[in-house]
Amino acid sequence: xxxxxxxxxxxxxxxxxxxxxxxxxxxxxxxxxxxxxxxxxxxxxxxxxxxxxxxxxxxxxxxxxxxxxxxxxxxxxxxxxxxxxxxxxxxxxxxxxxxxxxxxxxxxxxxxxxxxxxxxxxxxxxxxxxxxxxxxxxxxxxxxxxxxxxxxxxxxxxxxxxxxxxxxxxxxxxxxxxxxxxxxxxxxxxxxxxxxxxxxxxxxxxxxxxxxxxxxxxxxxxxxx
Amino acid sequence: xxxxxxxxxxxxxxxxxxxxxxxxxxxxxxxxxxxxxxxxxxxxxxxxxxxxxxxxxxxxxxxxxxxxxxxxxxxxxxxxxxxxxxxxxxxxxxxxxxxxxxxxxxxxxxxxxxxxxxxxxxxxxxxxxxxxxxxxxxxxxxxxxxxxxxxxxxxxxxxxxxxxxxxxxxxxxxxxxxxxxxxxxxxxxxxxxxxx
Numbered sequence: 001x002x003x004x005x006x007x008x009x010x011x012x013x014x015x016x017x018x019x020x021x022x023x024x025x026x027x028x029x030x031x032x033x034x035x036x037x038x039x040x041x042x043x044x045x046x047x048x049x050x051x052x053x054x055x056x057x058x059x060x061x062x063x064x065x066x067x068x069x070x071x072x073x074x075x076x077x078x079x080x081x082x083x084x085x086x087x088x089x090x091x092x093x094x095x096x097x098x099x100x101x102x103x104x105x106x107x108x109x110x111x112x113x114x115x116x117x118x119x120x121x122x123x124x125x126x127x128x129x130x131x132x133x134x135x136x137x138x139x140x141x142x143x144x145x146x147x148x149x150x151x152x153x154x155x156x157x158x159x160x161x162x163x164x165x166x167x168x169x170x171x172x173x174x175x176x177x178x179x180x181x182x183x184x185x186x187x188x189x190x191x192x193x194x195x196x197x198x199x200x201x202x203x204x205x206x207x208x209x210x211x212x213x214x215x216x217x218x219x220x221x222x223x224x225x
Numbered sequence: 226x227x228x229x230x231x232x233x234x235x236x237x238x239x240x241x242x243x244x245x246x247x248x249x250x251x252x253x254x255x256x257x258x259x260x261x262x263x264x265x266x267x268x269x270x271x272x273x274x275x276x277x278x279x280x281x282x283x284x285x286x287x288x289x290x291x292x293x294x295x296x297x298x299x300x301x302x303x304x305x306x307x308x309x310x311x312x313x314x315x316x317x318x319x320x321x322x323x324x325x326x327x328x329x330x331x332x333x334x335x336x337x338x339x340x341x342x343x344x345x346x347x348x349x350x351x352x353x354x355x356x357x358x359x360x361x362x363x364x365x366x367x368x369x370x371x372x373x374x375x376x377x378x379x380x381x382x383x384x385x386x387x388x389x390x391x392x393x394x395x396x397x398x399x400x401x402x403x404x405x406x407x408x409x410x411x412x413x414x415x416x417x418x419x420x421x
Contacts, residue, residue: 007409007412007413008405008406008409011405011408011409011412012405015390017390017405039416042416042420043412043416046384046412046415046416046419047384049365050365050369050380050384050385051384051385051387053365053366053385054274055270055271055274056270056271056273056274057270057273057274057277058270058273059269059270059272059273059287059290060287063269063273063287063290063291064262064265064266064269066291067265067291067294067295067298068258068262070291070295071258071261071295071298
């Protein structure tokens with residue numbers, strides 16, 4: 001027998017991609033040719049061995065940790081409360097308030113002719129911690145009272161909706177509010193030391209308004225439960 | 226804190242939590258990392274096996290598996306559940322591998338021949354075992370690893386993973402004739418090596 005089946009022909013026969021006539025002719029040849037039949041047998045054995053290989057191989061144990069790190073908080077935030085972009089902006093806004101407020105406060109205190117020798121909350125004044133409330137002049141205290149009433153209302157509304165927010169969202173909102181509170185406290189402390197500084201008064205009010213805005217936006221993120 | 230389900234329902238709500246697999250997918254689509262980890266635990270073995278056989282390199286397989294699941298995480302909102310999740314993950318893995326290969330190929334094209342031209346039956350991909358070891362060990366896994374990349378991909382997807390010619394063509398973009406030639410070449414090389 002001289003006209004052996006080519007390897008491609010045998011593969012096509014094995015894969016069932018030959019047309020009926022060609023397949024029939026090939027089978028007739030195989031019945032008479034040991035060499036080609038042996039080759040086909042090798043193909044079958046190879047395929048059996050390949051299909052018997054384990055379908056799964058355990059990946060390295062620490063691979064999930066690497067994958068998890070790449071997922072990052074973005075999706076958790078976005079999906080957790082249906083508004084990741086808003087919450088990222090919210091958190092960013094809080095940071096801007098804190099950073100901006102600190103810089104502006106220090107700058108205003110330095111510019112003010114009424115400024116004391118040392119700046120509240122700065123490195124030079126560790127004896128004036130931010131968390132110690134200082135009494136404000138009556139006009140400013142009244143303005144602050146109005147802000148705190150608005151904040152209380154919004155805070156209650158947010159508290160009522162907290163259960164509809166993902167824990168990660170609550171964490172971001174609370175962190176943002178803490179940042180906002182720190183900015184208010186810093187401006188308040190500076191203003192208490194320099195009550196005639198009108199720029200500081202505007203900053204003080206602005207910080208409260210931003211906290212109110214944060215609360216409003218956080219409340220909008222949370223659907224009613 | 227309890228999480229309300231109402232606002233977490235994906236817009237692609239074709240998925241029906243009729244079985245455990247789909248239930249996990251459903252929650253993973255919503256961005257639940259814990260559910261995505263469950264999906265990873267269930268499917269990572271098959272994905273890693275595919276990646277390891279496609280790349281013939283544990284280091285590359287690890288990177289490819291990682292890339293596959295990160296891409297899957299990003300693409301999950303578009304996964305509508307009408308495809309088998311394993312096939313979907315495999316398709317992502319193959320796409321990721323092809324993109325890596327293309328990038329590598331562009332870098333190497335100035336100094337080396339193309340993949341098919343290097344298929345001389347003796348080429349050994351980086352990270353795989355020498356042919357001598359393959360022949361003496363009669364170890365199919367190692368013999369597969371020693372195949373040139375193009376023919377190895379065809380063999381792994383067709384004879385190991387069981388995908389049809391059409392499915393492989395869709396995944397890889399290979400022409401039917403090219404795929405057929407690569408598959409036949411892989412079988413020929415493996416038989417030669419395992420019988421030597």
